[in-house]
Amino acid sequence: xxxxxxxxxxxxxxxxxxxxxxxxxxxxxxxxxxxxxxxxxxxxxxxxxxxxxxxxxxxxxxxxxxxxxxxxxxxxxxxxxxxxxxxxxxxxxxxxxxxxxxxxxxxxxxxxxxxxxxxxxxxxxxxxxxxxxxxxxxxxxxxxxxxxxxxxxxxxxxxxxxxxxxxxxxxxxxxxxxxxxxxxxxxxxxxxxxxxxxxxxxxxxxxxxxxxxxxxxxxxxxxxxxxxxxxxxxxxxxxxxxxxxxxxxxxxxxxxxxxxxxxxxxxxxxxxxxxxxxxxxxxxxxxxxxxxxxxxxxxxxxxxxxxxxxxxxxxxxxxxxxxxxxxxxxxxxxxxxxxxxxxxxxxxxxxxxxxxxxxxxxxxxx
Ligand code: HEC
Numbered sequence: 082x083x084x085x086x087x088x089x090x091x092x093x094x095x096x097x098x099x100x101x102x103x104x105x106x107x108x109x110x111x112x113x114x115x116x117x118x119x120x121x122x123x124x125x126x127x128x129x130x131x132x133x134x135x136x137x138x139x140x141x142x143x144x145x146x147x148x149x150x151x152x153x154x155x156x157x158x159x160x161x162x163x164x165x166x167x168x169x170x171x172x173x174x175x176x177x178x179x180x181x182x183x184x185x186x187x188x189x190x191x192x193x194x195x196x197x198x199x200x201x202x203x204x205x206x207x208x209x210x211x212x213x214x215x216x217x218x219x220x221x222x223x224x225x226x227x228x229x230x231x232x233x234x235x236x237x238x239x240x241x242x243x244x245x246x247x248x249x250x251x252x253x254x255x256x257x258x259x260x261x262x263x264x265x266x267x268x269x270x271x272x273x274x275x276x277x278x279x280x281x282x283x284x285x286x287x288x289x290x291x292x293x294x295x296x297x298x299x300x301x302x303x304x305x306x307x308x309x310x311x312x313x314x315x316x317x318x319x320x321x322x323x324x325x326x327x328x329x330x331x332x333x334x335x336x337x338x339x340x341x342x343x344x345x346x347x348x349x350x351x352x353x354x355x356x357x358x359x360x361x362x363x364x365x366x367x368x369x370x371x372x373x374x375x376x377x378x379x380x381x382x383x384x385x386x387x388x389x390x391x392x393x394x395x396x397x398x399x400x401x402x403x404x405x406x407x408x409x410x411x412x413x414x415x416x417x418x419x420x421x422x423x424x425x426x427x428x429x430x431x432x433x434x435x436x437x438x439x440x441x442x443x444x445x446x447x
Pocket of ligand 1 (some may be wrong): 168
């Protein structure tokens with residue numbers, strides 16, 4: 082019993098994989114080449130500074146102050162320089178009627194500025210910012226528990242629905258942790274631990290009944306449902322209908338498990354007979370599986386009477402489990418106790434291999 086509890090923190094923690102990495106400081110400006118001194122400064126001095134200085138301040142722009150700067154400091158105000166390049170390339174500055182720098186000088190200055198920023202962008206370490214501590218959404222929780230522990234019982238299906246952000250349900254900022262969800266986490270963790278290391282009695286044999294009317298599939302010849310099978314074991318499947326037919330009517334009943342046919346039953350109608358078909362002793366692994374049934378009528382030419390409506394399945398039933406796999410042989414048990422079952426008075430240390438498995442991503446500090 083003790084061992085089970087060591088899994089609770091693990092299972093709860095797995096809900097917070099992929100915590101964020103801390104903010105990376107912006108990359109330092111690389112020292113620009115001497116180009117500023119030769120390609121930019123002389124042009125500003127001669128053609129721009131006369132209007133763009135602290136006194137004239139045309140267009141609320143002082144370009145003169147850059148003349149005293151060099152190196153990376155000269156390029157610090159990227160927006161200003163982007164504007165300068167735009168005005169230069171458009172030939173809008175200096176204004177018409179004023180003396181303009183020769184075309185090559187304008188091109189050289191604009192090119193050099195653009196190249197510097199292109200270089201900076203290329204060398205900049207990408208800074209995606211900070212990622213919010215990320216809890217798993219319901220799908221991620223189910224899949225993580227399945228991948229980690231080989232327990233495939235979709236425990237998260239009764240968690241509150243995950244919020245959507247920008248059309249996605251896996252955005253850390255939107256996935257909040259409500260008190261209700263915390264409660265559900267604790268319950269789910271208990272159930273996950275119990276399924277992974279069962280300590281109680283074996284599963285009881287139960288009958289689970291799916292009525293096609295309740296499934297919204299009444300009068301369908303092909304019906305389907307997904308059932309959560311509690312353990313690896315054998316199960317019996319029954320599909321029933323209500324109609325009777327003229328004696329001699331020919332049909333075939335099919336039952337499929339995960340798209341694989343497990344029953345193909347030719348039926349010659351006798352009159353008084355069980356209106357059901359069975360697939361028995363089907364081994365089914367733990368977890369959700371798709372169960373389908375279909376009735377197929379033989380062609381009218383082979384029937385004793387034409388135009389008989391086909392039998393519509395009204396109910397699908399699952400009985401089991403039988404011949405349950407001993408829990409020491411289940412995939413999840415073997416995954417956790419990979420060195421064999423623990424001795425009776427085992428210490429509550431987590432097996433090393435397992436603890437390595439669940440530490441999937443770095444969990445960053447604040
Ligand atoms: C004769 C004065 C004069 C000269 C010389 C001059 N400008 Fe201008 N500049 C202005 C005026 C007036 C404005 C504001 C009106 C406008 O945007 O057209 C302006 C606006 C600008 C703007 C837009 C500022 C903003 O915030 O929108 C930029 C950039 C600019 N100049 C760059 C230059 C550059 C680079 C040179 C030299 C190649 C230069 N100017 C030469 C007068 C001048």
